[in-house]
Amino acid sequence: MSFASVPDRAGLAKCPTGVLGFDQITEGGLPQGRPTLICGGAGCGKSLFAATFLVNGAILYDEPGVFVSFEETEDDIAKNVASLGFDLPALVAAGKLALDHVRVERGEIEEAGDYDLEGLFLRLGHAIQTIGAKRVVLDTIETLFGGFTNMAVLRGELRRLFRWLKDQGVTAIVTGEHGERMLTRHGLEEYVSDCVVVLEHRVVAQVATRRLRVLKYRGSVHGTNEYPFLIDEHGMSVLPVTSLRLDHEVSVERVTAGIPGLDGMLGGLGFFRGSSVLVSGTSGSGKSTLAAHLVHSACGRGERCAYFAFEESPGQIVRNMRSVGIDLQPWRDAGTLRFVAARPTLWGLESHLARMYDIIERFRPSIVVVDPIYTLAAVGTSSEVHSMLLRFVDLLKSRGVTGLFVSLESGNIDVELASISSLMDTWIQLRLLEENGVRNRSLFVLKSRGMAHSNAVRPFTLGPGGIQLGEEHAMAEGS
Amino acid sequence: MDAQPVKEVWELRLYVAGQTPKSLAAIANLKAFCESDGDHLYTIEVIDLMANPGLAKRDDIVAIPTLVRNLPEPIRRIIGDLSKRDKILIGLDIAPRQ
Numbered sequence: 001m002s003f004a005s006v007p008d009r010a011g012l013a014k015c016p017t018g019v020l021g022f023d024q025i026t027e028g029g030l031p032q033g034r035p036t037l038i039c040g041g042a043g044c045g046k047s048l049f050a051a052t053f054l055v056n057g058a059i060l061y062d063e064p065g066v067f068v069s070f071e072e073t074e075d076d077i078a079k080n081v082a083s084l085g086f087d088l089p090a091l092v093a094a095g096k097l098a099l100d101h102v103r104v105e106r107g108e109i110e111e112a113g114d115y116d117l118e119g120l121f122l123r124l125g126h127a128i129q130t131i132g133a134k135r136v137v138l139d140t141i142e143t144l145f146g147g148f149t150n151m152a153v154l155r156g157e158l159r160r161l162f163r164w165l166k167d168q169g170v171t172a173i174v175t176g177e178h179g180e181r182m183l184t185r186h187g188l189e190e191y192v193s194d195c196v197v198v199l200e201h202r203v204v205a206q207v208a209t210r211r212l213r214v215l216k217y218r219g220s221v222h223g224t225n226e227y228p229f230l231i232d233e234h235g236m237s238v239l240p241v242t243s244l245r246l247d248h249e250v251s252v253e254r255v256t257a258g259i260p261g262l263d264g265m266l267g268g269l270g271f272f273r274g275s276s277v278l279v280s281g282t283s284g285s286g287k288s289t290l291a292a293h294l295v296h297s298a299c300g301r302g303e304r305c306a307y308f309a310f311e312e313s314p315g316q317i318v319r320n321m322r323s324v325g326i327d328l329q330p331w332r333d334a335g336t337l338r339f340v341a342a343r344p345t346l347w348g349l350e351s352h353l354a355r356m357y358d359i360i361e362r363f364r365p366s367i368v369v370v371d372p373i374y375t376l377a378a379v380g381t382s383s384e385v386h387s388m389l390l391r392f393v394d395l396l397k398s399r400g401v402t403g404l405f406v407s408l409e410s411g412n413i414d415v416e417l418a419s420i421s422s423l424m425d426t427w428i429q430l431r432l433l434e435e436n437g438v439r440n441r442s443l444f445v446l447k448s449r450g451m452a453h454s455n456a457v458r459p460f461t462l463g464p465g466g467i468q469l470g471e472e473h474a475m476a477e478g479s
Numbered sequence: 480m481d482a483q484p485v486k487e488v489w490e491l492r493l494y495v496a497g498q499t500p501k502s503l504a505a506i507a508n509l510k511a512f513c514e515s516d517g518d519h520l521y522t523i524e525v526i527d528l529m530a531n532p533g534l535a536k537r538d539d540i541v542a543i544p545t546l547v548r549n550l551p552e553p554i555r556r557i558i559g560d561l562s563k564r565d566k567i568l569i570g571l572d573i574a575p576r577q
Binding site for chain 1: 494496499501504505508528529532533535536539540541542543544545546555556557558559560561562563566567569570
């Protein structure tokens with residue numbers, strides 16, 4: 001096939017952006033020493049992407065950068081990215097960054113004869129030389145189209161500019177506003193042919209999700225999917241869900257469930273590290289308590305845990321767990337337990353996934369709890385939720401993170417749970433059974449891959465010591 | 480007869496980049512224009528950005544050549560080699576804009 005994917009051409013150097021995930025899907029970053037076009041509609045995050053590229057270059061890779069803004073003033077740019085934790089004035093003072101606001105307003109300029117844009121070249125060249133820049137951002141150079149009337153001159157000068165940027169050996173990002181019939185309003189893609197990235201901010205069912213796509217990357221393999229991405233106080237991150245290969249490193253290490261007796265039901269040693277555990281049960285059956293046990297014991301060993309709470313606030317969870325004798329607050333204070341609470345409808349599924357990815361990459365927990373997963377169905381169809389969980393489980397496994405997923409059981413046979421079950425290595429079911437005028441709790445290991453697990457239905461109580469397993473039901477002997 | 484009015488001094492700066500044909504043409508055209516205009520007194524400063532690239536940012540120059548009228552205020556800008564006299568008149572606010 002003529003368009004078969006070609007492995008990375010030897011010698012195609014990449015320039016890391018430091019944007020979490022992006023360097024992964026492009027196998028190293030942007031084409032080094034070449035311009036890349038980043039386009040999208042208003043508010044899609046292209047300026048922030050560009051700024052992140054420069055700031056990371058200056059801080060992480062010792063590559064100073066020049067930010068040329070055609071719309072916003074230096075002060076405005078600094079303010080816009082301050083929310084991402086970037087201190088541009090400090091970088092400017094340290095000589096690692098140069099900002100230049102190029103003001104072009106047609107109404108103020110009379111054209112009297114032949115001209116070129118050598119002034120722009122000189123400015124840029126001077127800035128590059130002054131700080132030894134390796135990276136350049138032009139945001140957005142399309143503004144020039146509104147500033148000059150002679151299109152022939154302008155197009156010729158743009159062509160010359162991109163050639164010149166290559167000669168300078170700088171890696172450049174050129175941003176462009178999304179156009180109607182073309183990729184960008186003024187067809188910038190005509191000049192930048194090495195790499196084109198499209199950003200989108202799409203609203204589906206009243207929920208906004210940011211997406212990124214590498215449209216073109218000459219001479220390099222790259223993921224062609226749409227990837228959700230996130231802009232938050234830590235900057236940008238792209239969720240790379242390229243392949244779902246089943247080639248994770250499998251651990252034989254065990255993680256205790258933190259409940260006396262439960263490990264015994266799980267082949268005597270507890271969960272496998274890096275496995276995924278589903279805890280299902282009816283309302284009030286003790287699912288979150290089981291999760292809290294796991295977190296409590298892991299934090300006690302000095303491991304980090306991330307708790308994604310979609311139903312209750314962290315304060316409420318801590319209070320509730322205190323009532324059964326599990327105090328999670330010290331772990332929060334020590335920073336080993338991090339709660340991430342959000343209403344499911346706050347973002348789309350993709351954004352949730354991106355956020356979870358972001359936290360896992362930055363916080364690097366060894367245990368992750370998602371409590372509960374079914375509420376996510378509120379923002380997606382069951383197949384979307386399934387696909388999201390698949391990707392999330394995949395992510396956890398690739399990082400060797402043990403995941404505990406809490407799910408509500410409502411009907412008799414829950415079809416959705418059955419489909420999720422295939423993603424799970426261990427499934428623990430909690431039950432509330434009415435017997436002789438009392439509701440008794442019991443626990444059952446429905447499945448647990450790779451270990452000889454108990455088939456007993458164990459009664460348990462929820463008391464000051466949390467979950468206390470009772471004796472096995474007599475009926476449970478044998479198989 | 481009325482007393483001859485005092486001519487206003489107009490302060491102009493011409494930004495060029497090296498000795499390019501466009502730059503040389505702009506300098507020549509500007510001199511010719513100023514000499515032909517008897518209504519104002521002109522001071523002309525030619526700034527070569529090739530020699531002083533830092534000034535391009537300070538004075539916000541993008542196109543070359545650029546003529547800036549610093550005085551009288553407000554500041555006016557004209558770009559090009561100044562081969563079009565009617566445009567210079569408009570740009571300097573001597574003739575009204577259509």
